[in-house]
Amino acid sequence: MSAPSALRHMKFETVADGVALVTFARPEVKNAFNRLMMDEALAIVDELAAGYPARWRAVVVCGEGDNYCCGGDLEMFREMLGQPRHAVHAFIARFHQWALAWDALPMPTLAVMHGPVVGGGVPQGLICDLRYAAENTVVHFNFMHIGLVPDMGSHFIVPSLVGVGRAYELMLAGEPIDAAEGLRLGLFTKVLPTREEALAAATKRASVIAAVPPDVVAHSKRLLRNARHSSLSETVAQEVACQADRFLDPVFAEKIAGFFAKRARRAS
Known part of the structure; x- marks a missing residue:
């Protein structure tokens, strides 16, 4: 599958030699993923893999508007209530394909997180190899507060970054973590004052990586x-x-x- 010629909820562009920029572009709902956005995201991953290494050798992902991503669209979740288990399982598995496909990309991935990042948006950022954040970033594993368990690989990703004990606290208590604390814990690679500065720093780093064989x-x-x-x-x-x-x-x-x-x- 190649990236659609006319993306509605995602943006996909080349911003430097060998560097692709993927943008979650549904800011009116805090870049919450719906079915179409996930289809577009998966198509972009296919395009990135097909274009490696001739076109792209590093990829930066960011969010448009006031925040990086707030996970899945609750309106979409509400539509699934009452559906049979096999339908719910297939629906959830489809969304988790992104985490597996993104992690499997051969090129380094760099996240640029900003603003409130909640629910599935947190592991979508943390799964990246390098994680840049603006100072206003707050990550919040709020799954428990709506009766869900953390997903998108959270139980694998978070302990690998902060250790099992701290992962329990972050994921079960669901307390917000600001950028400074996230940097101290190892959730973030680097924290910059603004989204624009974090994006510039991530793109610069991606360009350096893209120049390596x-x-x-x-x-x-x-x-x-x-x-x-x-x-x-x-x-x-x-x-x-x-x-x-x-x-x-x-x-x-x-x-x-x-x-x-x-x-x-x-x-x-």
Whole structure:
């Protein structure tokens, strides 16, 4: 599936060499996801994967308007009340495809979060490899307050960032966390004063990443992902295999030759 030619609830553009920008663009409802928005989001993921690495080697995701995303549209949820279990299960599974597909992208993903970020919007941001935030960002796992459990991979993502004990407190008590506390806990990579500054910083970082040989970045991202559920010995074995491939790659030989050539010039 390719990205629709006329997106209604999402924006998708190239903002720098090798860098794509994905924007949640439903600000009138705080960028809440409905069915069409999810269809568009999944189509964009397909487009990103198909365009890697020739067109895109890093992707930034942000929200339009006053906040990043407030998760699923409650109007849509209300429509599902009373439906048979198999229909509800299929509906929820469809939404969770995004988390799996986004996490599986070979290129690094960078979130730019701002304003109140609640419900499913929280893991949609935290699942990204790097997470930039504006100072007015407040994340709130409010699932419990409406009778739901955190989802979109929350039970995997949050403990990996802050530890199991703190994850219990964040997800079960559902207390809001501001940008400063989120940075201290490790939810955020960096906090900037405004959304615009956070977006500029994330785009700049994405451009740096996009300039690195893409297979090197993809190898490292895969190792980091696999290490979540691998032992040290398994991770080391994967690193050895990847590094052996790198040593045999012409790009590595060129970099080494360039290093010694530069050192020889300095010495002469």
